Amino acid sequence: MKVLIMGCGRVGSYIASTLWHDGCKVTIVDSQAESFFLLPTDMRNQGDCTIVGDGVLEEVMRRAGVVESDVFVAVTSQDNRNILATQKAKHLFGVPRVVCRIGDPMRQEVYSNLGLNVVSSTRVASNLILEAIRL
Amino acid sequence: MYIVIVGGGKVGYHLTRALLNAKHEVFVIELDAERVDDLVGRFGNMAIRGDGSEPSILTAAGLTRADIFIATTSFDDANLVACQLAKHRFGVDRTIALMNNPENERLFDILGVDFTVSSTEILLAAIEEDLPAHSNVRILAIHGNRDVVGVEIPPGALVAGTSLGLVGLPEGTKLVAVIGRNGELKQLDDDTVFDVHDEVLGLTAVDQTEAFMEVFTSEE
Numbered sequence: 001m002k003v004l005i006m007g008c009g010r011v012g013s014y015i016a017s018t019l020w021h022d023g024c025k026v027t028i029v030d031s032q033a034e035s036f037f038l039l040p041t042d043m044r045n046q047g048d049c050t051i052v053g054d055g056v057l058e059e060v061m062r063r064a065g066v067v068e069s070d071v072f073v074a075v076t077s078q079d080n081r082n083i084l085a086t087q088k089a090k091h092l093f094g095v096p097r098v099v100c101r102i103g104d105p106m107r108q109e110v111y112s113n114l115g116l117n118v119v120s121s122t123r124v125a126s127n128l129i130l131e132a133i134r135l
Numbered sequence: 136m137y138i139v140i141v142g143g144g145k146v147g148y149h150l151t152r153a154l155l156n157a158k159h160e161v162f163v164i165e166l167d168a169e170r171v172d173d174l175v176g177r178f179g180n181m182a183i184r185g186d187g188s189e190p191s192i193l194t195a196a197g198l199t200r201a202d203i204f205i206a207t208t209s210f211d212d213a214n215l216v217a218c219q220l221a222k223h224r225f226g227v228d229r230t231i232a233l234m235n236n237p238e239n240e241r242l243f244d245i246l247g248v249d250f251t252v253s254s255t256e257i258l259l260a261a262i263e264e265d266l267p268a269h270s271n272v273r274i275l276a277i278h279g280n281r282d283v284v285g286v287e288i289p290p291g292a293l294v295a296g297t298s299l300g301l302v303g304l305p306e307g308t309k310l311v312a313v314i315g316r317n318g319e320l321k322q323l324d325d326d327t328v329f330d331v332h333d334e335v336l337g338l339t340a341v342d343q344t345e346a347f348m349e350v351f352t353s354e355e
């Protein structure tokens with residue numbers, strides 16, 4: 001399975017390394033090269049897994065192999081960028097499966113209703129903390 | 136009409152002035168506090184500070200009752216999200232987005248932004264118009280993958296001297312106007328004759344633009 005990930009923060013790097021160790025072909029894009037230090041050394045040394053660039057741009061997406069990708073995942077910290085990139089991957093490049101991280105619960109609702117595969121950790125994290133407070 | 140605009144920068148500001156002069160009700164959402172103060176100072180309580188892609192701010196702007204929503208920030212992703220929220224969450228009939236990167240045009244169109252304005256495209260068209268080597272220019276991109284194009288009939292073109300009734304236009308294209316070299320608008324009927332240096336305006340489907348231009352510039 002070929003997976004293209006936009007955003008190499010804590011979430012992106014964890015997803016990337018997990019999938020990579022599972023044997024998937026992973027490419028991860030981030031605008032800053034330093035972000036890739038969050039990846040395991042052997043994955044970083046692979047050479048063709050990481051791409052420095054703005055994952056929202058068509059030419060960067062193409063360079064990262066979006067056309068052959070089975071899955072596109074947008075997990076930067078910015079909702080709007082994730083939303084734009086995911087919809088681009090889905091509607092322009094026809095990537096079969098896309099996952100979009102959206103922090104804002106209201107935006108999450110709108111885009112889920114629009115049929116976008118959205119994952120939001122904000123409510124989950126908030127509820128866990130509330131539980132911890134109440135105990 | 137009630138019109139909500141995101142972005143109180145140059146574009147948003149002048150747009151606001153023009154719309155207010157035309158007696159519309161306008162509300163502006165802007166991130167920069169100083170700009171908001173400036174707008175409120177000039178026009179009254181018609182601006183708030185906030186991110187136009189945030190549902191809560193759009194609610195505060197009374198977007199539900201807006202007739203038109205216009206996103207003019209310098210960030211395409213924010214403009215896109217703002218327009219999608221306006222359409223799908225607030226039910227706004229007409230959404231308009233300023234698009235900074237022309238490559239986003241198709242996507243915006245697919246995702247339901249009713250009208251996109253690409254400043255880059257407009258500037259390019261203006262530049263191309265000045266280049267003598269180019270005898271044709273794309274004037275406007277219209278929703279639904281259509282272009283309005285202008286082409287000047289060059290010397291040596293086969294169509295010069297032919298009447299409209301005898302000219303075959305490509306499928307999906309329509310002749311809008313023919314302007315003579317002295318600026319006169321020619322009557323459009325079968326007997327209208329095309330002359331060198333006439334400017335021909337047409338409405339074409341995006342993939343027929345080339346073919347349309349060919350009709351008026353081809354020399355064989």
